Amino acid sequence: MSAILSATGLVKSFGGVQAVDRADLEVISGSITGLIGPNGAGKTTFFNLLSNFITPDDGIVQFKGDRIDKLQPHRIARKGMVRTFQVARALSRLSVLENLLLATQNQTGETFWNVWTQPKRIALEEKQARDRAMEILDSIGLIQKANDYAGGLSGGQRKLLEIGRAMMTKPELILLDEPAAGVNPTLINQICDYIQYWNRQGVSFLIIEHNMDVIMGLCDRVWVLAEGRNLAVGTPEEIQTNDKVLEAYLGA
Amino acid sequence: MFSYLFSFDAGILTYVSFLITNIAIYAMLGLGLNLQWGFTGLINFGVAGFVAVGAYATVVLSMTGLPLFVSMVAGGLVAAIFGLGLGIATLRLREDYLAIVTIGAAELVRLVVNNESLVDGKPGAIGINGFPLPLANFRPDIFTRYGMVLMLTGVFGLALWKLGHWCRRRLVSVRESKNKVWLTAVTVVGALVLVRADVVTTIAMLNFKDNQVVNGLLFCSVLMAALVFLLVETLVRSPWGRVLKAIREDEEVAKALGKNVFSYKLQSLMIGGFITGIAGAFYAWQQSNVYPDNFKSDLTFNVWILMVLGGAGSNPGVAIGAAIFWIYTTLTRDLSKLLPMVPTSQIDAFRMVFIGLLLIGLMVWRPQGLLGNRDELTLGK
Numbered sequence A: 001m002s003a004i005l006s007a008t009g010l011v012k013s014f015g016g017v018q019a020v021d022r023a024d025l026e027v028i029s030g031s032i033t034g035l036i037g038p039n040g041a042g043k044t045t046f047f048n049l050l051s052n053f054i055t056p057d058d059g060i061v062q063f064k065g066d067r068i069d070k071l072q073p074h075r076i077a078r079k080g081m082v083r084t085f086q087v088a089r090a091l092s093r094l095s096v097l098e099n100l101l102l103a104t105q106n107q108t109g110e111t112f113w114n115v116w117t118q119p120k121r122i123a124l125e126e127k128q129a130r131d132r133a134m135e136i137l138d139s140i141g142l143i144q145k146a147n148d149y150a151g152g153l154s155g156g157q158r159k160l161l162e163i164g165r166a167m168m169t170k171p172e173l174i175l176l177d178e179p180a181a182g183v184n185p186t187l188i189n190q191i192c193d194y195i196q197y198w199n200r201q202g203v204s205f206l207i208i209e210h211n212m213d214v215i216m217g218l219c220d221r222v223w224v225l226a227e228g229r230n231l232a233v234g235t236p237e238e239i240q241t242n243d244k245v246l247e248a249y250l251g252a
Numbered sequence B: 001m002f003s004y005l006f007s008f009d010a011g012i013l014t015y016v017s018f019l020i021t022n023i024a025i026y027a028m029l030g031l032g033l034n035l036q037w038g039f040t041g042l043i044n045f046g047v048a049g050f051v052a053v054g055a056y057a058t059v060v061l062s063m064t065g066l067p068l069f070v071s072m073v074a075g076g077l078v079a080a081i082f083g084l085g086l087g088i089a090t091l092r093l094r095e096d097y098l099a100i101v102t103i104g105a106a107e108l109v110r111l112v113v114n115n116e117s118l119v120d121g122k123p124g125a126i127g128i129n130g131f132p133l134p135l136a137n138f139r140p141d142i143f144t145r146y147g148m149v150l151m152l153t154g155v156f157g158l159a160l161w162k163l164g165h166w167c168r169r170r171l172v173s174v175r176e177s178k179n180k181v182w183l184t185a186v187t188v189v190g191a192l193v194l195v196r197a198d199v200v201t202t203i204a205m206l207n208f209k210d211n212q213v214v215n216g217l218l219f220c221s222v223l224m225a226a227l228v229f230l231l232v233e234t235l236v237r238s239p240w241g242r243v244l245k246a247i248r249e250d251e252e253v254a255k256a257l258g259k260n261v262f263s264y265k266l267q268s269l270m271i272g273g274f275i276t277g278i279a280g281a282f283y284a285w286q287q288s289n290v291y292p293d294n295f296k297s298d299l300t301f302n303v304w305i306l307m308v309l310g311g312a313g314s315n316p317g318v319a320i321g322a323a324i325f326w327i328y329t330t331l332t333r334d335l336s337k338l339l340p341m342v343p344t345s346q347i348d349a350f351r352m353v354f355i356g357l358l359l360i361g362l363m364v365w366r367p368q369g370l371l372g373n374r375d376e377l378t379l380g381k
């Protein structure tokens, strides 16, 4: 049971606000790990620190045994850890399909001279990427929208697009920031099924979520954050009955 | 007005040749800027600076005896390096820094060439002239001339074919008959202009020796513009272009998906700069002299105008924008003949005011430009 991701003593303050205050976290390889906490607890900031979208003031982040806290965000993504955004970001004037195609890694056609020197290989890769993208779109229920502009998607559909794009990168670890927020219950169940399906294929997940059914149903382990600090960690059952956690949620 | 379209008078033909050359050069300028702004979202207000760098580098190098086309490519490369410098300095900062710095840098280039003596110790302010021009001493035999006609006809023919294709596709999707009439009218006018351009260039190539300087430049600029067009079209349709568009939409997403945003922005700035630099060489050749004052910010704004007019983010749109911009300029220039009692300076001012009004009107009724896609603009972020 080795950790695919571990963060120790992360610190980030915005002016006077101590958003993350010496917090730790660990994702076991192959697990689905939850990260919960009241609004403003610092969960999203924690994601930003892990993916280095915001540079930590202090602390260490390791992914697959390597330090990544000094690595540029795109390099972290290429290493196999991809993050999504709490407020879903669609590439509006690209089609839904193009949104997914973009996420493909190691594309020959993304180096500009290859556009002329290796057109055959690029065409082949595009075809493979397209097939894979259609498969993913099918699983997140967006296949009918494939050729529409992503800017026309509803809020919930954008959340699904975020997940689809992340899957398209063939990651080893996905950080999902509230994947179920604004998604209807039937679709939430479907997404959960797919997360479990992808997890069985070897993808690890770290999920921020306020929907406790999702957390309890999916997660092997749950970390609780409050006011930027670790409050508790354990199995969903342990967390559900933890007095400190209940207090933090009810008292908030 | 119709004489431009139908007359075979030698003077008119020469003038239309000049017009086509102008359109080709400004189309290249527009395509370069379009790559930067229309596809990547980079605000370059220093187009004139890129043009000046390309123009001066080409001219000075060619005067040392370097072959003309080698000088031109070198001019493009120097402009690309200019873009690299600006990019490294600003692209890591907030977006608007690039806009501010490009304005300043363009002004800086102009002041430098104004004060440096680049050739024969003559002061920069009096400009440079007497530099080599493309194909100026070219004496093509009849077969070569036919070959040249064939090449240009190929360019215009392809454009015509594309136009027809576009019209047919749109006719299917358009419902109201009013719009169908409008669409057909636009296509017919476009086709007329293209056929006229082909006829004029054919005559020019067949009578190449009558005016080698004008005809040589006409041939080279149309061909180069077509080449640039193919280059950018291929690029923006590739996965590489998809990354640029993603950066334009939301660079955080591009980053999260493993794209090196900084590097792509630099590439866009440099390739756009390269194209602008090449266009700069043609800009210099067409005027057959370079003065620092030819590279003021109004050049930049004209390129922005034609790009917005045609539709940023659409390469055919930008090419059409260049054509409309120059056809407008030419037709309104003749206003002074129709209204002899009004002083020319007032008419010039009126032309600028009117194109300003046109642009405002366009922004209200067709904010996406003539060829842009309306649907794209109503999309929420």
Ligand SMILES: Nc1ncnc2c1ncn2[C@@H]1O[C@H](COP(=O)(O)OP(=O)(O)OP(=O)(O)O)[C@@H](O)[C@H]1O
Residues within 6 Å of the ligand: A014, A017, A018, A019, A037, A038, A039, A040, A041, A042, A043, A044, A045, A046, A086
């Ligand atoms: N860029 C910023 N500048 C200033 N303060 C910030 C910034 N980002 C976050 N904060 C503050 O840091 C704290 C933690 O915010 P964060 O977004 O991480 O919370 P969260 O746990 O994700 O909350 P929620 O469940 O509502 O999404 C909040 O008090 C927030 O106001």
Ligand SMILES: [Mg+2]
Residues within 6 Å of the ligand: A043, A044, A045, A086
């Ligand atoms: Mg949050």
